[in-house]
Amino acid sequence: MxxxxxxxxxxxxxxxxxxxxxxxxxxxxxxxxxxxxxxxxxxxxxxxxSPVDELDQVQDYVNTLVETTECDVMITDTDKVIAGSEELERYERRPVGAVIKETMENRNTEIIEEGTKGDICEDYEHNEEKVGSILIAPVMKQGDVLGAVILSSQDQSLGDYEVKIAETTAKILSKQLGL
Structure with missing residues (x-):
């Protein structure tokens, strides 16, 4: 101290x-x-x-999303990455990037077609390196934003199917959060 x-x-x-x-x-x-x-x-x-950080099974959600969508996945609270799939686990505990913060503040699901590492984390090396499409679905409870479910793919563009899966997961997570 x-x-x-x-x-x-x-x-x-x-x-x-x-x-x-x-x-x-x-x-x-x-x-x-x-x-x-x-x-x-x-x-x-x-x-x-961070109520999202308190969830026991957050890595299970990540693994299920990877299997369902074939995308890279991470779950954040409002400040940092809480859990990520194998490809994105290097981001865990790093501060979320400005694009993710802005999307959470807007309280809308967004797809960024040509995302960079800097969009995901603010202090990551080689921030301009491309990571493909990024889908950001805010996790909200009683009007407060608590985090986000993020899907990323270099191989495919993300569409309605991935949006519905990410938004559903965000709603399930919000119900799990005991505030």
């Missing part, structure tokens, strides 16, 4: 403001959910909460 030198008072409703600099550094935005931990030495620790 590192000290920031910032001290805040708790108001009469028990609230404390997380400084803008820390929110920016940690990529904490309005509406994000934080998990609260209490340490043995009376420390209170706030951690970004």
């Amino acid at each position: 590192r000290a920031t030198g910032i001290v805040r008072k708790i108001d009469n409703l028990g609230r404390v403001v997380i400084p803008k600099e820390i929110r920016k550094e940690m990529k904490i935005n309005n509406g994000n959910t934080l998990e609260i931990f209490v340490d043995q030495d009376d420390s209170v620790i706030l951690k970004k909460y």
